[in-house]
Amino acid sequence: MQDFYVVESIFFPSEGSNLTPAHHYNDFRFKTYAPVAFRYFRELFGIRPDDYLYSLCSEPLIELCSSGASGSLFYVSSDDEFIIKTVQHKEAEFLQKLLPGYYMNLNQNPRTLLPKFYGLYCVQAGGKNIRIVVMNNLLPRSVKMHIKYDLKGSTYKRRASQKEREKPLPTLKDLDFLQDIPDGLFLDADMYNALCKTLQRDCLVLQSFKIMDYSLLMSIHNIDHAQREPSGSETQYSVDTRRPAPQKALYSTAMESIQGEARRGGTMETEDHMGGIPARNSKGERLLLYIGIIDILQSYRFVKKLEHSWKALVHDGDTVSVHRPGFYAERFQRFMCSTVFKKIPFQPSWKSLKLKSQSSPIEQKTSEDLEQDSTISMIPRCQPLSQQS
Ligand code: ATP
Numbered sequence: 001m002q003d004f005y006v007v008e009s010i011f012f013p014s015e016g017s018n019l020t021p022a023h024h025y026n027d028f029r030f031k032t033y034a035p036v037a038f039r040y041f042r043e044l045f046g047i048r049p050d051d052y053l054y055s056l057c058s059e060p061l062i063e064l065c066s067s068g069a070s071g072s073l074f075y076v077s078s079d080d081e082f083i084i085k086t087v088q089h090k091e092a093e094f095l096q097k098l099l100p101g102y103y104m105n106l107n108q109n110p111r112t113l114l115p116k117f118y119g120l121y122c123v124q125a126g127g128k129n130i131r132i133v134v135m136n137n138l139l140p141r142s143v144k145m146h147i148k149y150d151l152k153g154s155t156y157k158r159r160a161s162q163k164e165r166e167k168p169l170p171t172l173k174d175l176d177f178l179q180d181i182p183d184g185l186f187l188d189a190d191m192y193n194a195l196c197k198t199l200q201r202d203c204l205v206l207q208s209f210k211i212m213d214y215s216l217l218m219s220i221h222n223i224d225h226a227q228r229e230p231s232g233s234e235t236q237y238s239v240d241t242r243r244p245a246p247q248k249a250l251y252s253t254a255m256e257s258i259q260g261e262a263r264r265g266g267t268m269e270t271e272d273h274m275g276g277i278p279a280r281n282s283k284g285e286r287l288l289l290y291i292g293i294i295d296i297l298q299s300y301r302f303v304k305k306l307e308h309s310w311k312a313l314v315h316d317g318d319t320v321s322v323h324r325p326g327f328y329a330e331r332f333q334r335f336m337c338s339t340v341f342k343k344i345p346f347q348p349s350w351k352s353l354k355l356k357s358q359s360s361p362i363e364q365k366t367s368e369d370l371e372q373d374s375t376i377s378m379i380p381r382c383q384p385l386s387q388q389s
Contacts, residue, residue: 003036004100028125033096038119041103045116045136046250052118055081056134065167070298076137081249082118083137091297092131095120098209098297105205110251111258113216113293114202136252138217138292143274144226145169145219145290149177152215153328153335169219177340183282184342185220185289191258191277192343198258199336202293203329212328214296216336221276223286254291280344 009031016022032038042052059078075084087095095117106112119134139145150171152158158174165172172180187195199216206214251257253275276288 001100003040004034004096006034006036008032008035026125028123031122031124033092033120033122034099037099037103038117041106041116042118044107044110044250045118045252046248047118055079056084076141080137080141081252083135085133085135087131087133087297089129089131092120092122092133094297094299095133101209102205109201111198111256112202112205112251113198113254113257113291114205115292115294115296116249116252133297136249136292138254138294139219139290140253140275143221143276143288143290144229146222146225147180148172148217148219149174150215150217150294151177151335151340152213153332171217174335181281184340185279185281185287186342186344187277187279189343191279192337192341194258195277195341196333196337199333203333206293206296207325207329209299210325211296211299212325213298214293214332216332216340217292217294218340219290221274221288221290222281223288225285254289257292279341 009029010020011017011027011029012020012023013027014023014025039049042049055077061075061077061084064074064076064083070088072088073086076082077084099117102114102117106114106116116136117133118136121132121134123130123132139148148169148171151174153174155174155178160170160172160176164170206212254277255273255275258277273288276290279287279289281287
């Protein structure tokens with residue numbers, strides 16, 4: 001337990017010292033919170049100390065234009081592995097308090113959609129403190145994302161602003177999702193079960209820490225749209241092959257975060273989906289979903305929000321996103337597992353669908369025939385199978 005409360009502090013004078021090199025900036029102090037505990041957690045996710053330093057320090061970080069309402073700044077490491085987020089004093093304090101219990105859970109369940117915090121630091125310079133957390137990056141820049149949502153399961157004020165919509169890849173919200181994708185997203189039964197089980201377990205962990213107001217960040221890559229786009233627009237960034245690729249963190253992709261249960265069942269697809277979870281929309285278009293739970297450090301804000309949002313509570317108490325943790329968790333899960341994600345009621349694996357389409361023209365009629373059966377009328381209407389391949 002002592003490891004969680006250690007703060008390592010190193011002073012970097014501009015002229016250098018026995019321990020630190022000279023530099024061209026003003027003097028600063030660099031604090032590392034719980035260095036031993038975080039190193040242990042990084043090890044849990046297969047991140048070696050030298051790979052970690054290499055990812056963060058060998059190339060300049062890339063600033064993302066995704067700062068939310070909190071005014072945090074976001075950076076991604078040049079190898080796409082880590083997100084670096086500036087956090088407020090209270091958030092850093094909350095993370096420190098949360099760490100022992102939070103990581104006890106992650107230790108037992110490394111396959112989780114909860115954020116993985118790999119480090120907490122503070123740079124003190126010119127009388128200012130800049131606190132930063134290092135987390136897993138949910139959205140690989142190597143995959144072109146077509147649409148992105150931040151979902152809470154609440155409808156109150158959950159529509160993206162006009163300003164947000166003007167961004168190249170805006171972060172849309174619950175009401176936008178309901179409008180854009182009213183039928184939801186269809187997942188193979190194994191995948192759906194694994195995802196919902198993981199969400200359920202993660203919500204329980206958050207509930208046990210009385211955490212609320214978290215979101216599910218979901219970015220969607222539409223394979224069919226990408227194939228129609230001119231080549232070159234497929235990826236936003238390419239990997240520099242001259243550099244030795246550092247070892248990828250374990251359980252870091254959406255697929256690795258959920259597939260534990262289904263893998264034991266032995267029926268889950270093993271095709272390479274670039275870490276995304278395969279799904280379809282109601283048009284039958286093939287999608288890859290990149291998801292994770294974000295924004296779990298803001299529970300302290302609730303006290304403030306509660307004080308200021310009495311009007312909203314009076315207005316419509318049931319739809320405001322300020323609720324006790326159990327209610328929040330349940331509503332979140334219900335929204336995700338019945339409105340956002342749906343199980344394909346009958347679906348042979350995609351691979352076998354393709355094979356069947358190649359081998360037997362009679363089989364190709366199957367999905368149309370099946371639509372007439374009312375019990376399976378929810379099957380997304382797929383494109384002709386020949387086009388899919
Ligand atoms: P708000 O207060 O509006 O909720 P915030 O400043 O707390 O915002 P987040 O909601 O945590 O910020 O994230 C804002 C955006 O940053 C997200 O919509 C997403 O695009 C990006 N982002 C956050 N966390 C990650 C992550 N782990 N991986 C990739 N992108 C992320």
